[in-house]
Amino acid sequence: MARSNGRAALASGRIDALVTWEPFVSSIQRQTKARVLADAQSLAAYKRYYVTTGDYATTHAPELAVIFEKLVERGRDVKAHPQAATRILAKLWGIDEETVLDANAKRSYEVGAVKRDAFGEQQAIADAFFAAGLLPRPGDANAVAIFKPGQ
Numbered sequence: 001m002a003r004s005n006g007r008a009a010l011a012s013g014r015i016d017a018l019v020t021w022e023p024f025v026s027s028i029q030r031q032t033k034a035r036v037l038a039d040a041q042s043l044a045a046y047k048r049y050y051v052t053t054g055d056y057a058t059t060h061a062p063e064l065a066v067i068f069e070k071l072v073e074r075g076r077d078v079k080a081h082p083q084a085a086t087r088i089l090a091k092l093w094g095i096d097e098e099t100v101l102d103a104n105a106k107r108s109y110e111v112g113a114v115k116r117d118a119f120g121e122q123q124a125i126a127d128a129f130f131a132a133g134l135l136p137r138p139g140d141a142n143a144v145a146i147f148k149p150g151q
Helices: 003-012 024-031 054-059 061-080 082-093 097-105 116-131
Strands: none
Touching: 003 024, 024 097, 054 061, 061 082, 082 097
């Protein structure tokens, strides 16, 4: 179900609950009387991963190091200048500025290098997906190569 369809279905009463993420949680809360029943705070940290192939990382390490540094800088900029970031993101996302400001207050926008000791959570998620039949075979989070910026 598309985000806007989910919001409309919830607002109209066609569905009683919806699973979504920011900034759509803030949007739904601002536009309806919906309340958060549960979040993943105790289940998983909210992390995004930027992924490429091993070959690309090997042959383009200098470029990836620059991209990594720019991501770190932009993450800091978003938190240091929330109003400016809100104006830009509201246009990109097609969401009103107050909702984006609410959503961004809940996000860190911190970008850091991947550390292998953080993969325990990813492994637990992969194991749960395999147990539920959503993955055809078990995954091994530790089997992936890690890009180290500047190396």
